[in-house]
Amino acid sequence: MRGQDISGRIADAMGTDVRAIRPLSGSYGLSLDVVELADGRKLVAKHGKGPQPGHLLIEGFMLRRLEGEIPVPHVHLAEEDLLVMDFVPGSGGMGASVERHMAELLSRMHRKRQPYFGLERDTTIGPLPQPNPIYLPAGADEKTVKTEALPRDVAGSGWIDFFRDQRLMFMARLAHERAGLSSSLLRRIERFCDHLDEFIEEPAHPSLIHGDIWGGNVIASGGKVAAFIDPAIYYGHYEYDLAFMTMFGTAGRAFFEAYAALMPDFDLEGFMEVRRDVYLIYPHLTHVLICGLSYASGIESRLSRFGF
Numbered sequence: 592m593r594g595q596d597i598s599g600r601i602a603d604a605m606g607t608d609v610r611a612i613r614p615l616s617g618s619y620g621l622s623l624d625v626v627e628l629a630d631g632r633k634l635v636a637k638h639g640k641g642p643q644p645g646h647l648l649i650e651g652f653m654l655r656r657l658e659g660e661i662p663v664p665h666v667h668l669a670e671e672d673l674l675v676m677d678f679v680p681g682s683g684g685m686g687a688s689v690e691r692h693m694a695e696l697l698s699r700m701h702r703k704r705q706p707y708f709g710l711e712r713d714t715t716i717g718p719l720p721q722p723n724p725i726y727l728p729a730g731a732d733e734k735t736v737k738t739e740a741l742p743r744d745v746a747g748s749g750w751i752d753f754f755r756d757q758r759l760m761f762m763a764r765l766a767h768e769r770a771g772l773s774s775s776l777l778r779r780i781e782r783f784c785d786h787l788d789e790f791i792e793e794p795a796h797p798s799l800i801h802g803d804i805w806g807g808n809v810i811a812s813g814g815k816v817a818a819f820i821d822p823a824i825y826y827g828h829y830e831y832d833l834a835f836m837t838m839f840g841t842a843g844r845a846f847f848e849a850y851a852a853l854m855p856d857f858d859l860e861g862f863m864e865v866r867r868d869v870y871l872i873y874p875h876l877t878h879v880l881i882c883g884l885s886y887a888s889g890i891e892s893r894l895s896r897f898g899f
Contacts (some may be wrong), residue, residue: 642718836869
């Protein structure tokens with residue numbers, strides 16, 4: 592997309608001229624620019640075809656769904672080939688004060704009860720598809736969940752079944768088809784999934800989760816979280832968010848101490864000893880597809896630990 596085309600569309604959407612556009616980076620077939628408006632405001636523009644049909648529309652939807660729950664860039668324009676949002680400056684790393692603030696923000700979002708697992712639409716995680724059919728909480732039925740809260744047909748029930756079917760097995764099969772995940776490892780994942788209820792638990796209720804929290808998706812400034820970016824949202828178990836945050840060392844002791852104090856029902860010891868490793872199988876599968884088969888070793892070691 593030519594810069595002049597972007598400038599014109601952004602100017603129309605924002606009601607003021609574009610003063611300058613500076614390339615920032617790009618990935619997954621998308622370009623990322625910093626845009627300076629004539630009135631001094633700064634924006635970020637993502638543009639291009641993207642890795643999935645409607646990818647930028649989905650990202651815009653996800654950011655808008657998170658707005659008001661946790662800090663995210665405000666979306667001004669979301670179209671098939673162009674996403675325009677506020678530029679959020681960052682000036683610091685992930686220190687203890689940032690981790691404690693992140694615990695406050697996430698625990699507040701996670702405590703809110705959501706009606707089901709899944710979402711009203713499918714989303715993405717990075718460049719990959721992420722299906723979100725509706726699974727009712729364990730023990731619930733359609734009569735106990737308001738009809739207007741069910742925007743799609745019910746496909747199943749319970750978090751454990753959702754995580755097995757729509758996360759582990761969906762992504763394992765995709766990794767086998769597209770990225771060369773071995774048939775033997777796929778069979779090990781299948782056998783593990785048959786025993787998933789021995790290792791993870793149903794949550795008290797579904798929670799809205801960001802789904803892809805690591806250091807590169809957290810903008811920090813002044814010892815606080817300024818914004819979360821690049822989400823992969825759905826209604827799930829909040830422990831998945833926490834597990835992902837340990838994959839690259841994004842969350843440490845300061846975060847988990849603060850989070851556990853704010854979520855008294857959270858079993859930190861059991862999470863760290865067992866459930867974290869179960870949940871980390873999913874992001875390792877996504878990284879097999881995005882980064883290569885070197886991430887398969889992280890899956891193999893966890894399956895071996897659990898006896899599979």
